Amino acid sequence: DLRDSLIVVVKSPHPPHVDAELARQAGVQHGVLSRAQLLAAGLDVRAIDYRIAIERLQPIHRGVYAIGHLPSSPLAYDFAAVLACGPQAVLSHRSAAALWRIAPGWWAPVEVIARGKHFHRGVLAHRSRRLAEDEIATHLRIPVTTPARTLIDLADVLDDEQLARAVNQALLLQRIRLNELAVLLDRSSGRRASGRLRGMVRQSDAPTRSVFEDAFLAFTERYELPRPAVNQRVAGYEVDMLWRAQRLIVELDGYAFHSHPRGFESDRERDASLQVAGYRVVRVTWARLERRPEREAARLLALLELAAP
Template identity: 30%
Template structure:
């Protein structure tokens, strides 16, 4: 029972779990004194016969704040599989009444989560996928695509909105609302405005916006360079009909001798320098 528990918990065990597995407090202390177990925090141990993985680090950090703690933010995003890279600092959500203090490698957030916003994955309490997606997406530049990955999986936009509205007033709430609106139909027009702003800021001229080209109206056109720029509302959050229509439109424009560049809302907001560099290269070719 003990070996199975350690295997499924990445080598991490709490004192309470050890007691339930039949070990006394004295037996646990003997293992620590012998160097077989390492004390991670009060009442949390790691069996030092295996690598201390990211999973073990996150699990021990969460459990160090007690049974009511839950991984949140980027730590929860990694646990759900939304990102390949575990954060250096583990964000842990604890109840408002908790007395736990900040520890090295962990950052507590005090708030009371609704039951619908907490799930158990591989024996660890983490924020639910919808709440995780909208919170992790605003944890610094480069993470907005996490929300899109959730939408490509099992989460829906209404589920994300519901989780957001249930947790208004939290850290990052205004930025999350902007992302949720962008994931809806309004993202395309907002993406166009961002693109035009980037072009003006980069002092790029020779373009016109919303120009008719044959039977289509294109977002931005460089007539002399024969370059067309099209803006997609989000990254991959499009239905199959829209995807097919956009590609048919792009092929028709390209067959008439125009080079077509496509940028998503995420490209424009996360990688504006790369967008401008691509446009400069195209109009100079």
Template identity: 30%
Template sequence: MDRAELLRSVTAVQDGLTTRAQALRAGFSRHDIDHLVAVGQWRPLARAVYLTDGRHGEPAARRCRIRAAVLSLGPEAHVVFGTAAELHGIAGLSCGDEVHVALPGRAAKLTRVSDPAIVLHQLEHAPSAVRPVNGIAATTPLWTVAEIILREQRYPAVAVLDSALNRGMLTAECLSMIRALIRGRRGAVAARGYLAEADGRAQSPLETRTRLRCVDGRVPPDVLQLEVRDGDGHLLGIGDLGWRGPRVLAEADGRNAHGTPAAAFADRRRQNRLVNAGWTVLRFTWADTLQPDYIPWTVRQALAMTRSR
């Protein structure tokens, strides 16, 4: 096997990336590496980490940049917090361009990071708390969520818990384990409250935020993902939040799920079926959740109107 084939066997499982050390072991010289970078065939993504098969001028994929950050910091490096949640597919946080990476004590103290997008944390994790996700070392879902809820405010923390439960990354039993993990740590008192509010029926952070606004406004829904059927048992629609007595539903309209013309037409048909069956249907967006009073006020008005009929 020549050096090019040997290196391809490495980059094939690393999103097209190679470290300088890996390239040297494959048979490339330092001069070869510097030349490939100089002519633009290889692109540096982190310290001594190169993208070998990216198109010139195109931004590297997010997972590729996360992997590059971990590779640049050595074998003990692993992603944590929002970056680990991102790899696991747990929603609720926005990391932007930042990549959160942890190293144990001495290694973290001796490491200097020049890339402002890489946020280095001095953290110790047992081997059982770390596992590969597509070949990138990350804290397990259990540890990831436990550490996030110690750091985040209530709305994003509950959204992360809801997402992890909804996607099967955590079970109800895991919540008890998290309580034990966070006991005595800074932020644990607030985090225990977030655990009590978690509900895996929420299918998006927007649904979580809408529910919490209702709870805070003292009009909590009595059910989530309410199935509404006609007299023959045919499904008319499913409401994200429901108040069964007054027959009020609330929908959380996220851009991904409701942003296409086909989705909009389907929403209208479903809403017509529900309204004809005697239900009031409210629709809320992310911007609505940024106003503390708007959602509960709107729900309260709808509840009052249905009760006065």
């Protein structure tokens, strides 16, 4: 029979259910959609209002909605803030720093850079006429300033200690290269705060891993000691601070690890190995650095001068 030899493909006249399509689209945007996206998907104004009334759409900002329920993730509120401030908006400043993990915690309100003025509850919009293409990235599916541009923006809003910590964290996580940041700083030379960041970049040789290390570097600068190299490998060990020419090492003793018996024994084992390799090892505690910094500076200066080549 001819009918048995035919394969008939029948295309459904009905497109996929619009709510299923919206859920799919929201899934790649951390559960949030803009009103423009709802209209583009085929909903009209009455359909949008109906879904709001039955709580299928949850308003977050004017013209921005969560699908089904209000989200618990900070990423959703970051994306919602970007949507609320227009198609060229990007996450910025402290919120961008949190997204890149170069600053602790999630900053509220959510900070964005956008064209024009925008006023939304829980959003701090910084006006900018233009961001260069190499200053914009996408991270965790959220439009955001690059780590280098983020650091430049942070220089406007953080104090010196917080800014130094962010620079160190960006270096530690390999989010930035110093030469790339230097190029962007040259481009941003008109911004007053960029001078502070330029000084930190000029001094950076390796990223520090703790506030203690940051404080020690500030201490060496304050007492005009030669700047040590940071987190260098010597005789198979990674040491905190190193003056290689003078063969002097400073290890910074934080209480949490070094107070444990195993930590104590490990420290003495590495100290002995480093001394056999021809290095003096000095251990500095936070308490001594804070309470008697002049005495610590005098000791280190004497050791550096004693070992001067």
